[in-house]
Amino acid sequence: MILEVNDVVGAVSELVGRGYFGEYRIKDGQLYDLSVDKPVPVSDIHVDVSVRFESDPETGSGTNIFAISDRSTHQRGLLVDAFDMLVQECSKELFERLKTGPRETLKSEENVPSRYGLRKVYKSEFDEDPDRFVLRVGFPDFPPCPFAQSFSVLGFDTAEQQYVWLVTTILRDSRLTRVPYQNADTPDTD
Incomplete structure (x- = not known):
């Protein structure tokens, strides 16, 4: 999947336009589908693409967007890691699964006040x-x-x-x- 965007808002808009309507969050180390307020088993998660926007090259901070398909329900949605903290919030198994999808690193937002x-x-x-x-x-x-x-x-x-x-x-x-x-x-x- 190729995204032709240069910011987080554009990436989310384009992915929503491609059918990723659902919203996911990390809760108690698991991926939750907010539309049904239930966890998604790690085995059902497929990362179609993950996008990283580097915001501060000196510290390595950035924002990650994961376009996810739930294999059992066929629900598609987004997980936005705006604080670059998934490694601390996810279970190890979930974190490893999220890293499996194709990854793109896009526009640097250096010196953004x-x-x-x-x-x-x-x-x-x-x-x-x-x-x-x-x-x-x-x-x-x-x-x-x-x-x-x-x-x-x-x-x-x-x-x-x-x-x-x-x-x-x-x-x-x-x-x-x-x-x-x-x-x-x-x-x-x-």
């Missing part, structure tokens, strides 16, 4: 005042996601009281405080 309409925070800014930023989990006031899905976690600048995009190296930093909304599940990123 914002991402998805959110101010981008780099590690150097975080290191100056790590207590200023938190990772909010499951908050109902998240801004709309530009690729027809929804955010499950987002960075928050407590000084400016606004949502921000945290680069992957910050998400992996043990000093980043995770703040779940009431009873929201906190992703295990250790």
Whole structure:
């Protein structure tokens, strides 16, 4: 499958146009089909294509999009790994399955001061005042996601009281405080 796009929004739009209407998420280490709120057995997962957009060559952070077909239900949908954290959220078996599909690496988004309409925070800014930023989990006031899905976690600048995009190296930093909304599940990123 060849995609002729140069950004995440374009890739998602093109894949939806090719019939990948379903939405998948990682929950408890498994791939969940959100339309039926059930896990998909790893043996039923076929990755038709995965696309990676490198966003910061120095840190290796990026966004991954997986176009997935469920072999048992014939459902097709997308898994978007906007924080480049699947290795920490998936079971080992699921992570290995996701790596099996054909892979494309597309446009580099170097020096992008914002991402998805959110101010981008780099590690150097975080290191100056790590207590200023938190990772909010499951908050109902998240801004709309530009690729027809929804955010499950987002960075928050407590000084400016606004949502921000945290680069992957910050998400992996043990000093980043995770703040779940009431009873929201906190992703295990250790």
